[in-house]
Amino acid sequence: xxxxxxxxxxxxxxxxxxxxxxxxxxxxxxxxxxxxxxxxxxxxxxxxxxxxxxxxxxxxxxxxxx
Amino acid sequence: xxxxxxxxxxxxxxxxxxxxxxxxxxxxxxxxxxxxxxxxxxxxxxxxxxxxxxxxxxxxxxxxxxxxxxxxxxxxxxxxxxxxxxxxxxxxxxxxxxxxxxxxxxxxxxxxxxxxxxxxxxxxxxxxxxxxxxxxxxxxxxxxxxxxxxxxxxxxxxxxxxxxxxxxxxxxxxxxxxxxxxxxxxxxxxxxxxxxxxxxxxxxxxxxxxxxxxxxxxxxxxxxxxxxxxxxxxxxxxxxxxxxxxxxxxxxxxxxxxxxxxxxxxxxxxxxxxxxxx
Numbered sequence: 095x096x097x098x099x100x101x102x103x104x105x106x107x108x109x110x111x112x113x114x115x116x117x118x119x120x121x122x123x124x125x126x127x128x129x130x131x132x133x134x135x136x137x138x139x140x141x142x143x144x145x146x147x148x149x150x151x152x153x154x155x156x157x158x159x160x
Numbered sequence: 161x162x163x164x165x166x167x168x169x170x171x172x173x174x175x176x177x178x179x180x181x182x183x184x185x186x187x188x189x190x191x192x193x194x195x196x197x198x199x200x201x202x203x204x205x206x207x208x209x210x211x212x213x214x215x216x217x218x219x220x221x222x223x224x225x226x227x228x229x230x231x232x233x234x235x236x237x238x239x240x241x242x243x244x245x246x247x248x249x250x251x252x253x254x255x256x257x258x259x260x261x262x263x264x265x266x267x268x269x270x271x272x273x274x275x276x277x278x279x280x281x282x283x284x285x286x287x288x289x290x291x292x293x294x295x296x297x298x299x300x301x302x303x304x305x306x307x308x309x310x311x312x313x314x315x316x317x318x319x320x321x322x323x324x325x326x327x328x329x330x331x332x333x334x335x336x337x338x339x340x341x342x343x344x345x346x347x348x349x350x351x352x353x354x355x356x357x358x359x360x361x362x363x364x365x366x367x368x369x370x371x372x373x374x375x376x377x378x379x380x381x382x383x384x385x386x387x388x389x390x391x392x393x394x395x396x397x398x399x400x401x402x403x404x405x406x407x408x409x410x411x412x413x414x415x416x417x418x419x420x421x422x423x424x425x426x427x428x429x430x431x432x433x434x435x436x437x438x
Contacts, residue, residue, distance in 0.1 A: 101412055118295060118299070120162050121162040121165040121166065121292075121295060122292045122296060123292075124162060124302040125165065125166055125169055125288040125289065125291050125292035125295070126288070126289060126292040128166070128285075128288050129169070129284075129285045129286065129287065129288025129289035129290075129291075129292060130285065130289060130332075131286035132281050132282070132285030132288065133282060133283070133286060133289070134285075135281065136278050136281040136282040136285065137282060138344055140340075147274045147277070147278060147282075148274070148275075148278035148282075149168060149191055149275075150189050150271065150274075150275040150278075151182075151184075151275050151278035151279050151282060152278075152334070153192055153330065153331055153333065154184045154188045154189065154192065154275075154330065154407050154410070155180075155279075155282060155321070155330075155405075155407070155411065156258060156321050156324060156325050156328070156329075156330045156346075156407060156408075156411065157347065158337070158340060158343035158344045158347050159331055159332070159340075160331070160333075160337065160340060
């Protein structure tokens with residue numbers, strides 16, 4: 095599965111390792127939080143409006159509904 | 161960098177969302193709409209017990225008389241692209257309920273549109289979570305590419321759709337179910353435990369992570385999903401079976417596309433994490 099990565103396209107010189115760590119973690123946490131939030135609104139929120147709009151998607155995707 | 165990270169995840173999610181919107185509106189939502197006819201009473205699968213009397217088999221399939229064009233259920237909606245318009249068209253000569261559908265074209269279009277929108281939001285969310293997991297995996301030395309992204313997608317499908325469906329099958333409208341909150345709680349638990357279990361099996365080394373992976377995958381099902389006291393579904397089991405099978409089949413395709421796209425963008429994006437020697 096290992097493949098050559100696109101290191102040549104990266105421009106790493108401006109960052110220190112600690113800076114990279116922080117940036118990466120911020121990205122990971124942001125993606126997790128925003129992603130989970132979107133899934134929550136589409137699949138789980140009890141708001142009647144959201145439920146009605148996403149009703150068919152909830153059923154089809156296998157989220158518990160009603 | 162974070163912006164790029166989020167944008168590629170969102171883009172992958174939107175691609176999978178478009179695929180989901182097309183496939184599910186074409187193949188799964190029509191089955192759901194048919195089930196709603198039974199839920200609303202426009203169509204009846206079995207005659208009431210008191211009316212059935214001694215010849216229940218003869219009257220058992222009342223919907224064949226009442227249902228007009230939709231009577232054959234699964235068969236009618238099987239052709240790709242048949243969609244709901246065929247229902248309306250084929251049924252309009254036969255029964256009252258089809259008439260309602262035939263005149264409700266705009267509402268139906270809006271419903272398909274909202275479903276498509278919700279699919280986009282859902283898969284954008286799943287895409288973001290998947291890419292966050294890419295980031296975590298790379299911190300532990302894994303390399304994510306388009307090819308391995310495909311495996312990630314299929315693993316995500318198992319964790320988020322297939323494994324929870326083994327306890328709580330895709331629900332047809334009108335079928336009985338336990339309380340919503342307890343089902344949602346079990347679903348979240350099943351998805352998280354399955355995802356963690358798969359990660360243990362995929363990335364762990366040695367017997368202990370493997371054992372933990374198997375236990376985590378089995379645990380939600382050993383505990384058991386919440387189910388209703390009795391069966392109250394009104395739609396024919398054939399419709400429910402077709403709905404569940406198509407929901408799972410289209411879900412597999414969508415997740416494969418999501419993983420492939422997310423891996424593709426990830427591989428090509430300038431990543432700050434684990435790609436640059438310290």
